[in-house]
Amino acid sequence: MRYKSVGIGITFILICIVFLSSSVLAQEKKEKKPKEEPKYGWHKEMVGAVNLTQTNFSNWTQGGENSFAWQLNLNFRFENDRKKTNWANSGKFTYGATKIGDQDFRKSNDEIKLESVLIYKLNTHVNPFFAVTGETQFAPGYDYDLEPKTQISAFMDPGYFRESIGVGFAPNKIIKTRFGFALKQTFTSDFPVPYADNPETTDKVEKFKNEAGLESVTDVIWKVTKTTLFISKLELFYDFRALKRTDVRWDNVLTVEITKYLNVNFNFKLFYDRDISRRRQIMQSVALGLVYNFI
Secondary structure, three states: OHHHHHHHHHHHHHHHHHHHHHHHHHHHHHHOOOOOOOOOEEEEEEEEEEEEEEEOOOOOOOOOOOEEEEEEEEEEEEEEEOOOEEEEEEEEEEEEEEEEOOOOOEEEEEEEEEEEEEEEOOOOOEEEEEEEEEEEOOOOEEEOOOOOOEEEEEOOEOEEEEEEEEEEEOOOOOEEEEEEEEEEEEEOOOOOOOOOOOOOOOOOOOOEEEEEEEEEEEEEEEEEEOOEEEEEEEEEEEEOOOOOOEEEEEEEEEEEEEEOOEEEEEEEEEEEOOOOOOOOEEEEEEEEEEEEEOO
16 A cells, blocks of 8 residues: 555656646747747856754743754755756755754754766757766764664765666756666665665675666756745656665755745655665755855
8 A cells, every 4th residue: 555655646746747847838838938049058056045943931831842953055056058968967965953952952954965967969858868866964863762862874874876877858947857777876884774785685784785777857946936936856766676666755845035035945855765664754844044145
């Protein structure tokens, strides 16, 4: 039933993407704007944000605990667009921590993600590509349900890398999707379980895992209004050894600009990897923070 629900969810997502693509194309045809000449060269963007939340109680009869939370975000995109090629490099760095009552600070968000995609243009909507992706975290992670707390992860432990080659499809400026053959590597050091170790080999512990399969990545960058931006990235990986076990990573961010330096972010992430957990993992957050455009 879990596989079925995940499959239904993926199907629903893809239907929404197709519907959005059709709507955008229809709108573009209706507007009949004159064709703009492409602006070749480097396009650079780097945005940083900081979010702070603080609550303090003093002689508060209704109860409550003091709390403080902070989060830093840095996103960049360097894209070199040429007549025959497009080379896009993007990165996402996120780290945050929370303190409740007398507890020590505990991290609430921790992500490092880098991606580089090279596309060769055939003057059509379908073009060949080569992509490299890397993911890990900044700081150690702990299981606080255990007493004492137990470390379960660290920087590059685990670390993930993917290389893929195939074809990309861009029906409009909002939606880009690509599909192709991919290799996925998982690196570990002190924490091979459950990230890289094969539970079927009881006589040894593997600290490295290499998987071959098919990869599908769909990006949506939709400026809903002048002050509202929706960014979504759906990544699917199909291991050749277990095609029914689809790895899913779906990251969605809705940003609403209040002023030039102040905005609200709604973030929803869904992650499913049966090798790590048989249940899907979900993270959602709402943050009000300061934003600064470096480039």
